[in-house]
Amino acid sequence: MAIDLNEAKKLAKLSRLEFTEDELKKFANEFEGILSQVKAIDKVDVSKIDLKESSAKILATKLREDIVQASFSQCQVIQNAPSKKDGAFLVPITVDEEGCK
Amino acid sequence: MSYLDLSLREVRDLLVKGTVTSEELVRECFDKIKETSDLNALTSTYFDMAINKAKEIDLARKNGEQLGVLAGIPIVLKDNINLVNTKTTCCSKFLENFVSPYTATCASKLINAGAIIIAKANMDEFAMGSSTETSAFGICHNPIDKTCVPGGSSGGSACAVASKQCFGALGTDTGGSIREPAGFCGVVGLKPTYGRVSRFGVVAFASSLDQVGPLTRTVEDSAIMLGVIAGSDEHDMTASLEPVKDYTIDLDKGVKGLKIGVPKQFFNEQLKGEVREALIKALDTYKALGAELVEIDLPSVDTALAVYYILSSAEAASNLARFDGVKYGVRADKYEDLVDLYYKSRTQGFGSEVKRRIMLGNYVLSSGYFDAFYRKAKRVQLVIKKEFIEAFKICDVIVSPTTATPAFKIGEKMQDPVSMYLSDIYTVPVNIAGIPAISIPCGKDKNGLPIGMQLLGKHFDETTLFRVANAYEKSTKEGK
Secondary structure, X not given: OOOOHHHHHHHHHHOOOOOOHHHXXXXXXXXXXXXXXXXXXXXXXXXXXXXXXXXXXXXXXXXXXXXXXXXXXXXXXXXOOOOEEOOEEOOOOOOOOOOOO | OOHHHOOHHHHHHHHHHOOOOHXXXXXXXXXXXXXXXXXXXXXXXXXXXXXXXHHHHHHHHHOOOOOOOOOOOEEEEEOOEOOOOOEOOOOOHHHOXXXXXXXXXXXXXXXXXXXXXXXXXXXXXXHOOOOOOOOOOOOOOOOOOOOEOOOOOOHHHHHHHHOOOOOEEEEEEOOOOOHHHXXXXXXXXXXXXXXXXXXOOEOOOOOOOOEEEEEEOOHHHXXXXXXXXXXXXXXXXXXXXXXXXXXXXXXXXXXXXOEEEEEOOOOOOOOOHHHHHHHHHHHHHHHHOOOEEEEEOOOOHHHHHHHHHHHHHHHXXXXXXXXXXXXXXXXXXXXXXXXXXXXXXXXXXXXXXXXXXXXXXXXXXXXXXXXXXHHHHHHHHHHHHHHHHHHOOOOOEEEEXXXXXXXXXXXXXXXXXXXXXXXXXXXXXXXXXXXXXXXXXXXXXXXXXXXXXXXXXOOOOHHHHHHHHHHHHHHHOOOO
16 A cells, blocks of 8 residues: 555645655655554454543543643743744744735 | 662662752762763752752751651753753753742652752653653763663653662653653653543643653652652642552562463564563563463554654644743744744744644644544554453563664664654553553673563553562562
8 A cells, every 4th residue: 555646745744844755765665665554453343442432531531620820931931932023923924914924 | 888889778778867958969969960060961950049948957857747658859850840040941942041939749759758859850852752862951871871762752851760860750752752761771760540640730642642650760660659649739730630559569569360461563573682582581580480471362462652753743733832932931032923923933943853743643633634643543552452461361561672673773763763763662551541651771791781571551550560560570680
């Protein structure tokens, strides 16, 4: 089972990653090997499996109260930002004066 | 003899007696770090901070103050565990300059118990790998044979413990990332039950599988460290409310009367050579110690690797979507608009294995494939989990090799992702089932490379794992 180049391009877009055509071809080839391994799950009979069983336990976990409390300072929140200004994250313009870009 | 040849528990006894000071231990560790720097086990070291903390603890001890169970003991953290005001890079270019604004719960618990964090350890980028070769900051070497990998992704943590740069380390394990490097480096590595240790402050790879655990020289040290880091956490809803035990309590009870499950799916014709011989010998040892061996059946366990690659990649694709070049991490120099900034920053910041997993994750989550891959894998996961629960009705622990071979050569598997993924074939089922497992040394091959044995336990029954592991370690006296 393989994926074609168009499918690889679609995946790259979903992943917000850029590749050269050659890199994508390499990925598509590697995918063939990986997906043939992954298809092993097809041989397991899951007709009697109810996924709700696995989520039940997580719901039994104690939830904390929704209380307003101190968190990071603004300074800490932006301390690792690659670009910042006046205590905010700086990004390219996404909305111009007419309301769209 | 150096203090560095001792176990964590032994050195703790000497600290308590006053035979050695914490400052002396920290200095010895840093001498060793310098001497073995070619291994590239560490990414950051904190000499000044460690010495100051050691002096504080030595003074407190002198003054007769009550100290924690790890007081004054040098420990290393994997570089995906946040420690306030230090770098947490996940060995990715993306986080090269990221400075943590807070400390992970597991690290806080160590510090509260008096441990001295001396360094952060090398790892595969974002914990995706089995050899520590995908680190953006250089390959880590196996301390027993530098031409071999230390395993991964917690390769730096295992290497640091094996090369005596510290007395214990924390790693993370999503599909074998503590146990495989422990096996390759000849140390003890524990993947606790999912939820036993808080993941708060640990950079997520696959949130439903990730678990923090200790790498140590002995089983007893592992039990001591688990006792410190285990427990619920209001910051991590998946951290279990199950009470924390004294995990050292049954260490010396022996294995007489216990039943050790031997899965026929693990002890088949695929298990070969010296690893097979070592495991068979270990089973004989257990029999001689009074344990009963019972054959068990895990019919679907061979599909665990497939389930793992679907679920872990899907969760990774989702978790790593936050790396956008805006809030933290690198940002590309040139871009056209906001979306292009995402593309360019991610493309430049992530290494090729991380990109491969993100692509695979988005594939199995994309429309048309979601049911066939993701949903099906979630169902198969439950089948595997049920098979383990069923198996544990007739045995107390299950035994397997940690890996099919000892450490492989650097570069050997880098061009073939499938062969690299197969390194985890014995460790992955444990994460899929959410059970605990420990890897302990079990002899060496003809080249002197360590062989690892894995013991798998019931959910939250780490105590029995330590008991069974300790019985073997004591009988062979090769645990240090």
